[in-house]
Amino acid sequence: MSMIEFHDVQKFYGHFHALHDINLKIDQGETVVLIGPSGSGKSTLVRTVNGLESIQKGQLIVNNHDLSDPKTDLNILRRDVGMVFQHFNLYKNKDVLENIMLAPRIVSHMPEKENKEQAMHLLEMVGLEKWAHNMPSQISGGQKQRVAIARTLAMRPKLILYDEPTSALDPEMIDDVLQVIKKVTTDSGMTSLIVTHEMGFAKEVANRVIFMDQGRIVEDDASESFFKRPKTERAQQFLSKIISH
Amino acid sequence: MQNWINALSWLNVRFLLMGLWVTIYISVISVILSFILGSILGIIRYSKIKFVSKIVGFIIDIIRNVPLLLIIFFTYFGLPNFGLRPETIPAAIIAMTVFESTMIAEIVRSGIQSVDPGQMEGARSTGMSFVQALWHVVLPQAYKNMIPTIISQFVSLIKDTSLATIIVVPELMQHAQVIYGQNANYILPMFAALAVLYFIVCFTLSVIGNQIGKRLS
Numbered sequence: 001m002s003m004i005e006f007h008d009v010q011k012f013y014g015h016f017h018a019l020h021d022i023n024l025k026i027d028q029g030e031t032v033v034l035i036g037p038s039g040s041g042k043s044t045l046v047r048t049v050n051g052l053e054s055i056q057k058g059q060l061i062v063n064n065h066d067l068s069d070p071k072t073d074l075n076i077l078r079r080d081v082g083m084v085f086q087h088f089n090l091y092k093n094k095d096v097l098e099n100i101m102l103a104p105r106i107v108s109h110m111p112e113k114e115n116k117e118q119a120m121h122l123l124e125m126v127g128l129e130k131w132a133h134n135m136p137s138q139i140s141g142g143q144k145q146r147v148a149i150a151r152t153l154a155m156r157p158k159l160i161l162y163d164e165p166t167s168a169l170d171p172e173m174i175d176d177v178l179q180v181i182k183k184v185t186t187d188s189g190m191t192s193l194i195v196t197h198e199m200g201f202a203k204e205v206a207n208r209v210i211f212m213d214q215g216r217i218v219e220d221d222a223s224e225s226f227f228k229r230p231k232t233e234r235a236q237q238f239l240s241k242i243i244s245h
Numbered sequence: 246m247q248n249w250i251n252a253l254s255w256l257n258v259r260f261l262l263m264g265l266w267v268t269i270y271i272s273v274i275s276v277i278l279s280f281i282l283g284s285i286l287g288i289i290r291y292s293k294i295k296f297v298s299k300i301v302g303f304i305i306d307i308i309r310n311v312p313l314l315l316i317i318f319f320t321y322f323g324l325p326n327f328g329l330r331p332e333t334i335p336a337a338i339i340a341m342t343v344f345e346s347t348m349i350a351e352i353v354r355s356g357i358q359s360v361d362p363g364q365m366e367g368a369r370s371t372g373m374s375f376v377q378a379l380w381h382v383v384l385p386q387a388y389k390n391m392i393p394t395i396i397s398q399f400v401s402l403i404k405d406t407s408l409a410t411i412i413v414v415p416e417l418m419q420h421a422q423v424i425y426g427q428n429a430n431y432i433l434p435m436f437a438a439l440a441v442l443y444f445i446v447c448f449t450l451s452v453i454g455n456q457i458g459k460r461l462s
Binding site: 050052074075076078079081082083085087088089090091092093094102103106107108148151152155 | 361363364366367368369370371372373374377381382385386389
């Protein structure tokens with residue numbers, strides 16, 4: 001069963017051709033890491049998957065919803081497709097617990113008691129149960145990102161998109177967040193699509209690596225063979241630069 | 246000195262306070278109506294429904310760039326041509342509400358735009374609709390930032406109600422005119438009384454606004 005299918009997808013910003021001829025199939029349960037230089041279209045590609053960015057041509061099917069069809073209800077699609085952002089995007093007007101409980105309450109109409117129990121359980125999982133009643137402004141970046149992951153999990157999604165989840169963090173915070181993501185991806189059987197610059201992490205969690213450059217998918221391979229022996233020169237170049245320091 | 250004592254006799258002061266009551270009455274109703282209407286217009290302007298947003302924007306631009314006095318004239322002398330004959334006080338309320346709503350709409354729109362777009366994206370990515378995301382996440386943050394601007398807009402509204410004297414609304418300004426119309430020596434005392442009364446009302450509102458602003462931040 002495939003979770004995401006891109007068929008000849010094109011994305012333009014005005015005249016700028018941001019995504020070229022994207023063809024990609026991701027199966028349920030896969031953990032796919034998306035890497036490439038900045039400006040290569042990784043974030044744009046991930047954001048098309050839950051409709052935060054529209055596509056101009058081709059067909060995109062996610063969890064059996066056709067995003068190329070304007071009649072598709074994105075709100076319904078997004079219930080099953082979580083997203084973790086580079087800048088966390090926690091609701092600044094709500095405390096940590098409320099951040100997690102809001103969507104289950106108003107989108108899935110989960111009973112209040114169950115919702116609260118689930119939220120506390122998720123906070124325990126990310127190691128932040130003591131911070132339940134703090135405002136987002138009172139916790140660190142790494143903690144914010146862990147709350148954001150808990151918030152995403154609260155909707156019990158089938159697919160989680162991670163858009164550079166550690167790029168805005170101080171170096172010593174990165175590991176905690178990566179540990180949580182690793183736990184989520186390996187425990188759950190959920191499908192994950194992760195944009196990251198953390199190559200060590202990519203190697204560890206990914207079944208499959210997609211390398212992008214200038215809006216195109218340049219290489220799409222099993223994680224192990226990609227990191228051992230990248231096929232294209234562009235990917236070799238990229239890896240040698242990243243790993244050399 | 247005797248002029249001032251005569252001008253500020255209890256009878257005259259009571260007459261002024263009756264005018265002040267009408268001023269406050271018009272202001273409070275216009276503030277409430279224009280806050281609601283202005284918020285709705287501001288949200289429509291912000292929304293991505295392009296066609297409606299453009300039309301609303303066009304109407305707002307026209308009203309904002311026309312003198313309030315003209316709008317007051319229009320509601321009182323113009324509307325009867327369309328079969329509506331509002332009394333003076335409702336006419337003033339309609340005019341103030343129409344004018345202030347466009348001001349509030351622009352404040353609301355820029356207030357919403359000043360909230361980090363990530364807040365909207367974060368909320369939408371969990372499956373919330375545009376309206377749910379606005380209501381639970383974006384608007385509470387936007388209004389918090391907007392409070393000082395909105396309060397000062399309402400202070401101008403109160404002062405602007407004095408323009409309604411032109412259609413003989415029995416508000417504060419008009420009552421003062423009635424008093425000094427009887428005796429030219431009362432002009433200065435009446436101006437002083439007007440200044441003090443408007444100041445007390447507007448300054449109190451500003452102080453309340455600042456207190457709310459402080460408590461929220």
